[in-house]
Each structure stands twice: as structure tokens, then as C-alpha cells.
Amino acid sequence: MNGLRVYTKPKDSGLSGEARVYFSRRGNGPFYRWLYEEIGGRWHVSRVIAPDFSAQLLSVASWKAVPVSLQTKLGEHYFE
Numbered sequence: 001m002n003g004l005r006v007y008t009k010p011k012d013s014g015l016s017g018e019a020r021v022y023f024s025r026r027g028n029g030p031f032y033r034w035l036y037e038e039i040g041g042r043w044h045v046s047r048v049i050a051p052d053f054s055a056q057l058l059s060v061a062s063w064k065a066v067p068v069s070l071q072t073k074l075g076e077h078y079f080e
Helices: 069-075
Strands: 002-006 020-027 034-037 042-047
Touching: 020 069, 034 069, 042 069
Parallel strands: none
Antiparallel strands: 002 020, 020 034, 034 042
16 A cells, blocks of 8 residues: 555544544545444545645554554555
8 A cells, every 4th residue: 555644633632532533645645534433333434525624633643553444444445
């Protein structure tokens, strides 16, 4: 997954209940939002198209900190 970056929102951003939200981007492509659904135990992905989205509010996530189930989904999503 060449050029893939995964992001999270900083803990001190004041946004509660979003601990299972990640963002991804490959190269100069679009951002995607990954939300974990506790009840179904699945990751849902949506393309970020909001004009008020600010990537400056995100922090780069360590690959080791990304849940294994999300790593799998990212591999499927960005299949080369």
C-alpha cells in the first residue's frame, strides 16, 4: 500500500465518542473516513467531501496503533 497514510483526531480535540474513527489517504487522492460500528462489528467507509473538512485537525497514526481489522479493510480498499 504504497503512499498510504492513516490519520486520527487528536485526543484533546474535544470530540467525544469518536475513538473508533480513522481517516486514510493515498498519495494526493481523496480522504476516506473509517467508522467502526460496535453493534455489527464492521468498518464503514465513506469518502470525505465536506468543504469544511480540515486535514490540519488530524494526526498521523502509527500503523501499529491501527486495529488489525482496519488494516485488513484498508488493504482491500486500496488493492493495487
